[in-house]
Amino acid sequence: MQCEICKVEMVAITKKNSVSVLGIIGVLIFLVGLGYAFANFLVGVIIMALGIFVGMAMRGEKLTMTCPSCGNKTNPVSL
Numbered sequence: 467m468q469c470e471i472c473k474v475e476m477v478a479i480t481k482k483n484s485v486s487v488l489g490i491i492g493v494l495i496f497l498v499g500l501g502y503a504f505a506n507f508l509v510g511v512i513i514m515a516l517g518i519f520v521g522m523a524m525r526g527e528k529l530t531m532t533c534p535s536c537g538n539k540t541n542p543v544s545l
């Protein structure tokens with residue numbers, strides 16, 4: 467992929483989204499699981515794993531193509 471302005475090969479950079487609401491929910495689920503682990507270790511581990519899964523799934527990473535010359539940006543991949 468080339469820049470429309472400079473005809474320079476564009477560079478792919480990944481942009482991490484700022485903390486998402488669902489990322490926070492993932493952390494909260496993890497903490498609930500941590501609490502459960504004292505009462506029932508197996509249930510706690512399952513809930514913690516769920517929290518990690520939710521947090522990982524919602525960690526949005528966007529691939530952005532950026533021109534190294536002029537900084538022109540396009541978004542060929544939207545997740």
Ligand SMILES: [Zn+2]
Pocket residue numbers: 469470471472473474533534535536537538
């Ligand atoms: Zn350019």
